[in-house]
Amino acid sequence: MKLKVVLLLVVLALFLIAAAVFRLLITRSVDGELSLAFPADNILTYRLVPLIAALIVGSALGVSGMGLQVLLRNPLASPWILGLSSGAGLGVMATMFAEHTTGNSFFGGQTLGAIAGAVISLLLVFGLSRRRGGIDPMTMVLVGVVISVLCGAGIMIFQHLVPMGLRGSFTTWLMGSLPEVESWWRLGILGVIVLCGIALIAWWGPTLDAACLSDDEAKSVGVDLPKIRRRLFLTSSLLAAIGVILAGPIAFVGLIAPHGARLIMRGSHRSLAIATALVGALLLLGADDIRQLIDFGTGRLPIGIVTSVVGGLVFLVLLLRGRGKV
Amino acid sequence: MRLRLSDVGVRYGVRTAIHNINAGAEGGKVVAVLGPNASGKTTLLRTIAGLQHPTTGMVELDGARIDKLKPHDLASKIAWVPRVADVAGSFTIRKVVELGRYALGPSRQRVEDALSKVDLLSRSESLWHEASAGMRQRAAVARTLAQRTPGGVLVLDEPTSALDLRHLRTVSELLRQCASEGDIVIAAVHDISLVLDIADEVIVLKDGQLVLAGATKAVLTPSSLGDVFGVDLAWATDEAGNRHLVQP
Numbered sequence: 001m002k003l004k005v006v007l008l009l010v011v012l013a014l015f016l017i018a019a020a021v022f023r024l025l026i027t028r029s030v031d032g033e034l035s036l037a038f039p040a041d042n043i044l045t046y047r048l049v050p051l052i053a054a055l056i057v058g059s060a061l062g063v064s065g066m067g068l069q070v071l072l073r074n075p076l077a078s079p080w081i082l083g084l085s086s087g088a089g090l091g092v093m094a095t096m097f098a099e100h101t102t103g104n105s106f107f108g109g110q111t112l113g114a115i116a117g118a119v120i121s122l123l124l125v126f127g128l129s130r131r132r133g134g135i136d137p138m139t140m141v142l143v144g145v146v147i148s149v150l151c152g153a154g155i156m157i158f159q160h161l162v163p164m165g166l167r168g169s170f171t172t173w174l175m176g177s178l179p180e181v182e183s184w185w186r187l188g189i190l191g192v193i194v195l196c197g198i199a200l201i202a203w204w205g206p207t208l209d210a211a212c213l214s215d216d217e218a219k220s221v222g223v224d225l226p227k228i229r230r231r232l233f234l235t236s237s238l239l240a241a242i243g244v245i246l247a248g249p250i251a252f253v254g255l256i257a258p259h260g261a262r263l264i265m266r267g268s269h270r271s272l273a274i275a276t277a278l279v280g281a282l283l284l285l286g287a288d289d290i291r292q293l294i295d296f297g298t299g300r301l302p303i304g305i306v307t308s309v310v311g312g313l314v315f316l317v318l319l320l321r322g323r324g325k326v
Numbered sequence: 327m328r329l330r331l332s333d334v335g336v337r338y339g340v341r342t343a344i345h346n347i348n349a350g351a352e353g354g355k356v357v358a359v360l361g362p363n364a365s366g367k368t369t370l371l372r373t374i375a376g377l378q379h380p381t382t383g384m385v386e387l388d389g390a391r392i393d394k395l396k397p398h399d400l401a402s403k404i405a406w407v408p409r410v411a412d413v414a415g416s417f418t419i420r421k422v423v424e425l426g427r428y429a430l431g432p433s434r435q436r437v438e439d440a441l442s443k444v445d446l447l448s449r450s451e452s453l454w455h456e457a458s459a460g461m462r463q464r465a466a467v468a469r470t471l472a473q474r475t476p477g478g479v480l481v482l483d484e485p486t487s488a489l490d491l492r493h494l495r496t497v498s499e500l501l502r503q504c505a506s507e508g509d510i511v512i513a514a515v516h517d518i519s520l521v522l523d524i525a526d527e528v529i530v531l532k533d534g535q536l537v538l539a540g541a542t543k544a545v546l547t548p549s550s551l552g553d554v555f556g557v558d559l560a561w562a563t564d565e566a567g568n569r570h571l572v573q574p
Contacts, residue, residue: 073414209421210428214412216377217466221473222401222429262416 005271008264012278016055019285023051026292034293050178052187054284054303057178057247060194060239062257062280063273067201067236069258070208070269071229072126076141076315078255079240083121083147085251088244089174090151091117093158096170100162111245118241121147122233176250176304178288190242197239198277204228205270250304252311253283259314283307327353327477329374329510333383336369343369344534346383351527353477356501356511358521358542361531362555367514368409368483370531374512375406375481387479401429405473407482409514411466413454419465420450426473433472440471443500445493459488467497477508484514498524518571522546530554546571 024047025036039047061079068077068084079085095113099105106112124147129140159170201208210223218225243250257280261272264279287306294301334347344366351357359367372378374385376392385392387403395403405426413422423437423446441447444464454462467485474480480501486494502524505511515521521528521542528545530538532554538545548559548571562572 070415075414206428209417210425212413212415212417213422213425214408216372216375216406216408217411217469219377219397220375220401220404220406221425221469222397224397266416266418 002267005265005267009271009274009278012264012275012282016278016282016285019282019289020051020055022289023047023054023285023292026289028292028295032295046180049182049187050180050288051285052191053178053182053246054288055281056187056191056194057243057250058253058257058281058284059198059277060280061243061250061254062261062276062283063198063201064236064239064243065254065280066258066261066269066273066276067208067232067239068254070211071232071236072129072140073212074140075259076255077144078252079118079236079243080148080249080251080254081141082125082144083151084118084237084240085244085249085254086148086151086155087117087119087121088114088241089117089249090154090158091115091120091241092173092244092248093155093170097158097162100166111241114241114245115238117151118237118244119234121151122237126233172302173248175302176248176307177302178247178284182246187246190246194239194242197235197242198273200235201232202270202273204231205268205273208232208269247284248304250284251308252315253280253307256311256314257283327479327508327510328388329479329512330386331374331383332386334370334373334380334385335382336366336373336378337381342534344373344531347536349529349536349539351510351512353508353510354505355526356505356513356524357527357529358525359512359514359529359531360516360518360521360551360554365531366534367531369534370529371481371483371512371514374479375404376400377406398429401473402475402478404479404481405470407463407466407470407480407485409483409487410459411462417454418451419446419454419457419461422454422465423450423468423472426469426471430473430475436472437468440468443471443496444468445496460490460493463488464493464497467500471500471504474504474509476504479510479512480504482511482513484516486515486517486520494520518546518551522570 025038027035027037027039065078068079068082069075091113092110095106095110099109125140125144128143155174159167162170207223207228210221211218211225211228213221215225240254258276260279261275265271265275287303287310291301291303291306329351331347331349335345336343347370359370361367369378373380376395379393420437420441423440424432427433427436438447441450444467446461446464446468449461457465463485470480486497489497498520501511501513525542527540528542529536530545537554538550548561551571552559557573559571559573561569563569
């Protein structure tokens with residue numbers, strides 16, 4: 001790895017640490033006044049849990065998006081655009097509904113539901129976008145939007161079926177929010193899985209570089225395309241599903257983080273995967289910091305609203321700039 | 327090195343792109359593939375390069391079936407230049423050329439040499455999506471030069487279609503040089519003058535069928551090509567005494 005790339009990664013990591021420290025220290029008093037103070041022991045956990053969740057979810061969604069962009073050779077691909085987040089959301093909702101109606105907790109419960117939902121959604125998008133043996137990028141984005149809408153309808157059906165008292169918690173979850181209460185072992189396991197996923201994608205970096213060539217050219221230089229696509233397909237789906245399990249359907253981080261990383265550095269996907277993980281984590285942590293600063297007098301905004309507003313504008317810019325310009 | 331095509335046919339659904347092609351080529355030769363649009367040239371080249379599995383028949387390289395080669399072995403034996411090279415992502419020209427070494431291990435020297443040979447060394451840090459069609463075509467050729475193992479096979483689909491006169495000359499000389507180092511060079515070319523200049527042998531396709539094959543000067547005549555392309559052709563002689571096929 002070149003020295004310049006290492007230095008850029010270190011700078012990104014320093015920004016991330018600064019955002020994390022800010023998140024730990026920022027305090028809003030009951031009368032709405034902001035101050036910076038180290039939290040008391042009984043509050044520390046409620047700040048550390050969302051902070052760690054933001055690191056896990058942001059990096060997972062970012063690297064998932066990067067994997068999907070290479071997998072589908074489309075700079076607009078992301079877990080949210082391709083319906084993975086909605087699919088995972090539908091999986092979670094279906095599991096929550098089943099657990100509620102039967103009164104039992106299933107093994108793996110929402111985690112397996114989210115993974116199944118994400119994989120099925122991506123399979124559908126992948127399958128329906130094929131034209132003459134290849135993938136048509138525009139069809140794929142449109143199919144992703146349709147799958148996303150259909151999954152959204154499914155989620156609303158489950159929302160409609162549950163008793164009124166539960167609808168509020170379903171709706172809050174759908175807006176996307178970082179958990180303040182979460183078991184450490186669950187955070188630990190999901191964090192380790194995300195780290196492994198990022199490490200794997202970074203390890204495959206040189207193959208991802210070559211897979212950016214057209215299919216014929218990639219095969220000609222020795223890339224086993226079906227193999228790397230299977231790997232990316234599963235790893236990206238898993239990472240997106242973990243993001244949804246922890247924070248609900250958070251939009252745009254998976255799209256913007258890879259582009260942000262590419263704006264900062266041009267290099268192999270090996271270093272880009274690490275940069276994307278850092279940018280993704282920084283984006284989500286930054287969004288969490290921003291929402292601490294906003295007070296409409298109705299409680300803190302769900303983080304999904306902040307990422308949607310910022311992400312939507314950036315997505316529009318990317319669309320207008322055209323394919324391959326970033 | 328010997329390449330052999332036995333009864334090679336390719337179908338896309340109900341449409342047959344090429345029918346029962348039988349042909350062969352030896353190391354050290356440049357073979358040009360000619361034919362009207364949609365005659366099956368690209369399909370034939372992709373099949374030879376191992377990128378398209380034949381529906382019938384087989385392509386063998388020194389007795390080994392190309393469609394059975396593992397990706398790494400394929401990359402070490404056969405290099406491919408598409409008609410239009412494409413890269414998704416923000417890569418420099420140098421990075422695209424370096425990708426030619428993906429399966430064979432990095433080699434800074436090979437990449438520098440390849441860039442230099444196609445006159446791209448000074449532009450190697452330009453971004454791919456900002457490069458002209460001609461630069462991209464030269465970069466694709468450079469990637470192939472960085473990848474090729476002397477004594478292997480180079481398959482090129484219209485490798486000079488976007489090049490200016492100077493770079494057309496450069497690339498055609500590079501192809502001859504590769505052949506002189508033992509490569510089998512197979513290229514689809516529309517420029518008949520270029521074919522006469524660099525090709526030892528030609529394969530002429532029409533409607534997916536092989537209609538002419540053999541030594542260039544024996545096969546390319548005004549009457550034979552006139553029949554294939556449906557135009558009137560004649561020989562013209564330049565001041566140096568070289569003969570060219572022209573449309574009168």
